[in-house]
Structure formats: C-alpha cells, structure tokens
Amino acid sequence: MTLRRTFLALCLGGLLAIAATFISPFVPAAYALGGIQPTIDEPAPDFTLPTNSGDGAVSLTDYRGEWVVLYFYPRDFTPGCTLEAQRFQRDLTEYQARNAEIVGVSADDVASHEEFCESEALEFPLLSDTDGAVSKAYGSWIKPMSRRHTYLIDPDGVLRERFLGVRPPIHSQEVLARLDELQAS
Numbered sequence: 001m002t003l004r005r006t007f008l009a010l011c012l013g014g015l016l017a018i019a020a021t022f023i024s025p026f027v028p029a030a031y032a033l034g035g036i037q038p039t040i041d042e043p044a045p046d047f048t049l050p051t052n053s054g055d056g057a058v059s060l061t062d063y064r065g066e067w068v069v070l071y072f073y074p075r076d077f078t079p080g081c082t083l084e085a086q087r088f089q090r091d092l093t094e095y096q097a098r099n100a101e102i103v104g105v106s107a108d109d110v111a112s113h114e115e116f117c118e119s120e121a122l123e124f125p126l127l128s129d130t131d132g133a134v135s136k137a138y139g140s141w142i143k144p145m146s147r148r149h150t151y152l153i154d155p156d157g158v159l160r161e162r163f164l165g166v167r168p169p170i171h172s173q174e175v176l177a178r179l180d181e182l183q184a185s
Contacts, residue, residue, distance in 0.1 A: 034147035035139035037162060044070075044151065044159040045137035049105065049127035052113040058103065058125050060157060067100035067183075068153040069175055071166075072135055072146040076108045076116035076126075080148070084168035089122050091172045098179055099155070105129050107145050150175060152182065 038045055048059040060068065071088070073081040088095075088102050095102055102124040108116070113126035127134075135141035140149040148168075152161040152175065160182050163175065 033164075034142055034149065035136060037139040037164075038137070038151075038159050040159055040162065042159060043157055044068075044153045045134070046157075047127075047134040047137065049129055049134060050110050051125045051127050052110050052117055053125045058127055060153070063101055063103075063153075064157060065155050067098065067155060067179060069095060069100055069102045069150060069179075070105065070138075070153060071102070071148075071150040072105045072138065072140040073148055074145040075106060076112045077119070080168045081106070082116075082120060084148070084166070084171055085116070085120055085122055087168065087170075087172035088124065089120065091176060092123060094176055095179075098176075098183060100179060103127060105134060105146060107132060107135070152179060154182070 044060060046060050048057055050056060051058045060070075069088070071084070073084060075081055085104065088104075092102065104122075104124065104126040106113075106126065106128075107130055108126075108128060109130060110128045113128060116122065117126060129135050129146065132141040132143065132146070135146040138149065138151060140147040148166045150163040150166060150171065151159055154160050161178050163171065163178075167174075
C-alpha cells in the first residue's frame with residue numbers, strides 16, 4: 001500500500017511539473033499573491049494618500065530626487081508590522097545617508113497611524129489607503145488589507161526592485177543591501 005501511494009504521488013508530481021511547464025508562458029511573470037505587480041524599470045504607479053504627518057497628504061511626486069522605500073503592511077500594532085516598522089526606524093539614518101526616504105502604507109486610518117507612530121516613535125510617514133486603491137495598483141491588496149510587500153523607487157520615480165517574501169526581522173537590512181547595489185550600478 002505504501003509503495004502504491006508513493007508511486008501515485010510521484011506520478012501526480014510529475015504531471016504537475018509538466019503542466020506548469022506548459023502553462024507558465026501564459027501566466028504573467030510579475031503576479032504575486034495580492035495581484036499583478038508593477039513592472040520593474042518602468043515608472044512606479046503614482047499616488048496621493050492621507051497621512052498622519054506633514055501637510056496631511058503625501059504623493060510619490062513629493063519624493064522626486066530621492067529614493068523611496070515604499071512598504072505595504074497589513075495592520076498597525078500587529079506583531080510583524082510593529083517589528084518591521086521598528087527595524088525601518090532603527091535604520092532610518094542609514095537610509096537618509098543614502099538619499100532614501102521610507103514610506104509605509106496600510107488600510108488603517110490616519111488616527112490609527114498617528115497612534116502607531118506615537119507608540120513606536122516612528123519618524124517616517126504612514127499613509128492611509130482605506131479603500132486599497134494604491135495597494136491594488138502595486139499588486140499588494142487582499143481585501144480588507146494590504147500585503148507585506150516593499151518597493152524601491154529611484155529618484156526619477158522608476159520602480160527598481162520589489163520584495164514579496166518579506167521577513168520583518170531582517171527586511172530592513174535586505175532593503176539597505178539592495179539599495180547599495182542599485183546605487184553602485
């Protein structure tokens with residue numbers, strides 16, 4: 001019986017591998033859980049969203065001339081999101097030394113962002129994407145929240161990198177390393 005199950009499992013695995021080979025040319029390469037991803041080396045989707053800081057709204061065009069680390073996250077005050085934000089805050093001076101700004105986006109409202117920034121002493125803006133429109137434009141939305149994705153946008157507003165398998169404890173350092181590589185090339 002065990003031999004039969006093993007044989008059937010191998011056959012099924014082989015069939016799936018063959019099917020994936022024939023189907024993959026028809027599936028967009030930049031598709032991730034959350035939607036179709038914007039294209040690398042193309043202009044990043046523009047946006048304007050309300051924020052807890054500054055003039056009350058932030059646009060991508062506000063950052064022309066600077067690198068932007070645009071990170072989407074599910075919810076304020078959750079363990080993974082808090083850790084990710086803390087790591088970005090810890091490394092904020094390193095980003096600023098590289099002419100890069102950090103911008104966070106979630107479906108939480110501005111009041112929640114204000115509390116979260118106060119609670120965690122965050123000095124970078126968090127944007128409120130309550131209807132998910134911007135998250136959808138970046139392929140980072142599964143209703144009712146944003147997915148944990150990060151995008152590196154160059155000073156000309158061109159998308160240069162995306163991170164889809166984000167691990168909050170080490171993510172900020174991964175982004176800094178990739179930013180160094182992009183700036184060196």
